[in-house]
Amino acid sequence: MEREITDRNNTTWKCVQAYSGLSNNEENQEAAQVKGQDDKYWVVCTPSGGAKSVRLKLPGDWEKSYSDEMLLKEIEANQ
Numbered sequence: 001m002e003r004e005i006t007d008r009n010n011t012t013w014k015c016v017q018a019y020s021g022l023s024n025n026e027e028n029q030e031a032a033q034v035k036g037q038d039d040k041y042w043v044v045c046t047p048s049g050g051a052k053s054v055r056l057k058l059p060g061d062w063e064k065s066y067s068d069e070m071l072l073k074e075i076e077a078n079q
Contacts, residue, residue, distance in 0.1 A: 013072075043057075056074050
């Protein structure tokens with residue numbers, strides 16, 4: 001569950017669902033889920049260079065349903 005995109009400033013963002021690197025077990029899926037919101041998960045986008053990481057609330061199918069442009073808009077809105 002990882003996506004890499006580049007914005008108009010040539011900053012490359014690597015976006016990963018929170019806790020996805022630990023394992024695929026149910027407990028880690030629950031840890032990444034936004035409390036009280038069905039099918040919303042925390043996704044962390046880390047930039048190349050000096051910008052700060054951004055934490056986003058996205059639907060569970062964000063990897064497939066969000067275009068690069070949509071993902072970049074979410075990142076910009078949450079910086």
